[in-house]
Amino acid sequence: MELIINGTPRRVNSEADTPLLWVIRDELGLTGTKYGCGAAQCGACTVLVDGQPTRSCVTPVESVAGLPVTTIEAIGEDPVGRRVVEAWVAAQVPQCGYCQSGQVMAATALLKQTPRPTEEDIAAAMTNLCRCGTYNAIAAATRQAAQG
Amino acid sequence: MDAITPPALVEALALRDALPADRPLNLSRRGLLGASLGALVLGVALRGAPARAQAAAAGGAAKPGTRVPAFLEIRPDGAILLRSPFVEGGQGVSTAMAQIVGEELDADPARFVVECAPPGADYMVVNGRRLTGGSFSVRSSYATMRQLGASARRMLLQAAATRLGVPLDSLSTEPGRVVHAGSGRTLDYGALAAEAAALPVPDGAPLRAEADFRYIGKPVARLDAREKSTGKAVYAIDLAVEGMLQAAVQHAPRLGCEPGAIANEAAVKAMPGVHSIHRLPGAVAVVADRWWRARRAAETLEVAWSEPAADARNVMPADFSSDGMRAALAAASGPGNTAETVGDAATALKGAARTVEASYDAPYLAHGQLEPPSAIARWNADGTLDLWLPNQAPEMFQRVAAQVAGIAPEKVNIHSPMLGGFFGRHFLYDAASPFPQAIQLAKAVGRPVKLIWSREEEFLRDALRPMGLARFRAGIGADGLPVALEAEAVGEGPIGRWFGTKPGAADPSAVEGISGKPYAIPNRQVAHVPLRNPAVIGFWRSVGHSMNDFFYEAFFDEMADAAGQDPYALRLRLLAEKPRHKALLEAVGALSGGWKRGPYEAADGTRRARGVAMASPFGSEVATIAEVSLKEGEVVVHDVWVAIDPGRIVNPAIIEAQVNSAVALGLSSALLEEVVYADGAPQARNFDGYPILPPDRMPRVHVRIVESGAPMGGIGEPGLPGVPPAVVNAVAALTGQRIRSLPLSKTRLGAA
Missing domain, CATH: 3.10.20.30 (Beta-grasp domain)
Incomplete structure (x- = not known):
């Protein structure tokens, strides 16, 4: 296939x-x-x-x-993906980092569909788990990427 | 810590089905993929630290943490490899090490590449041992790693002095290079590394004045943020070695059961990609070309499990349940082993104006680190063994792996990749790590084997935070102040389980957070009533503090209620002679906008209240306030304020991140988490049955760091213990319901 x-x-x-x-x-x-x-x-x-x-x-x-x-x-080949990554680095989001590939992909998908998300949009889209509890940083970086 | 010493492991392993490796493999032939320094070719090394540093270091007589070449390599372009004694698992220790060494070496931490060092005496910098845990890394090695950086800088200066033919004291450094001010000449470190490598390590190289620090104490960016934001960070589960097969296991439903007949062995062997089927101690395994094929085959096996032999170690009883364990804890009577005695609590209780009694308990918890455990084992032609595995203590794993493999420890090369979370998961516990299985499977098939435990197998074999229970009795004097406190912590701590305690002595990991509290209660008696857990228990972020501070600080509020006092005011009063604690409590009060217990109406119309708690974990002091409301019988935590005093600090940004993380895990345990056993088996085998904190329940977190100048304390764990009691105390203030058993999800809150 x-x-x-x-x-x-x-x-x-x-x-x-x-x-x-x-x-x-x-x-x-x-x-x-x-x-x-x-x-x-x-x-x-x-x-x-x-x-x-x-x-x-x-x-x-x-x-x-x-x-x-x-x-x-391929995240770097997408302009929205690049913006998300830069926001992630700027906000120093990752701790152990294991969930962050999925978090970055989820944020990228959100911002490609909804370039100016509301807080509710972010909450609805960013549902992946993070055992290190980086949720506040994830939300902040997602907002930052939307503005960037 | 002979946790995993199955004496008959090799014999017990059915070395069968060692089929020739005749199936086509579609694995990369590039050898080890994604090793942490795979792309970094180290041109010039300070005395060329060997790639197999473990063998060289093992023979060295140098004091741990002094032999510069074991730790540092500087390449011509100025990139610096630091072999760290510690493993990075999110806590930021690699960045902290780069800051500390870089400060004294005079090199920008951003130029560092940090990897976890192999086993070796050079790296035993934690009081002569080596582990990543106990929130101990930075505070135990701070002075050593500073001096190491200073020694390396001195060697580079000496090499430059020789090269330039000038006195050493005419030279200075700026980040990454040596400067001769007299002539304006500069030499990059990378250009001096080879010559510096030939020099002896100096004694007493001068340290930088703290007032001149540029990296220590500053919010230096994490070294791994970008690779972790782009999927490039490599964990054990991501590694591959040339020619490897992949394996999955099906564990016995209960520890102690052994595999018997397999009803569908031939059919499973015929499944796609299956190489061979193996019986292991307490498990069956399938080796295949790809992991999913191995996993699907392993879970398809229909195994008849024998009941445990009469003399089997570590048996999970068929009738074990967490409810039964809770009842057993409640029934275990004191007086137990004394942990703390001040004054005469028994007499003072008799004379008290009134007494308060309560019993608290907390459940088994899973680690739930998001990276499932894995191990790659590769037997080499020279009889040595390479192991890639998540671990918090390379030498301990090396020793046990050697026992399993039947070879000398120095023949086992331990590779310690970055951890996808750990929280205490990756110490040595009975039957809780895949590496013994991987070693045996690799031996059996004659090829390297990568074994991954599925999430379901991980939930079956995780070493749990023990269940615990504490009984309290307090006496309130006529003046409304506590005059006496008796406490019995019932259960077992991981220190006692894995390191042992003296007969008659309390296990510190069972009583910490109940003993050692700072309040001026004149008569105190704290004891540990031992009761062994049938379940395998382990260290879980903040260990005994994770439940004991909940027990104590929630009971403290019951004392305050009984005395008719505000819980914040009573804490302040009982800390009047403890300036460090008092200042911290005042700091968290100020951070939260001034203490108010409530209930009160918030701007959004919700009815809210606040709770406060103090904790003294791992050498740091912490004060926590939480604000809660209720929604459909569940608690909503809006804000958590944390003031933390670790004495002295290295990276305030990482401290703030770690406090956020500890708040999340502490809140997760308070709200949601509980490993339930019934009929000897955990009832949840994935996150659907064992929910962990989701993003929509994460509160805002506000952190104030107080540098009191006290000896440096820990950072990774201390933010956790205050969260459950602060939340539970807030719930009590809001609803009048005093929750004495976690998690809160067991109880419908508010008016029924």
């Missing part, structure tokens, strides 16, 4: 029901997307599928065949 990962067609041979996360990480070697729970609870595995933030740990790979998939590795 053929995937479109970060703009590049990639042929993969994983079973059709393999979660997209493990195709990305194991078969394609893109380890920026993280495994946290495997049950769509934490959001560490968030990628964009056709622009939509998607928890790749429960997304069968066959369901995204032919659709554009964007991972954190």
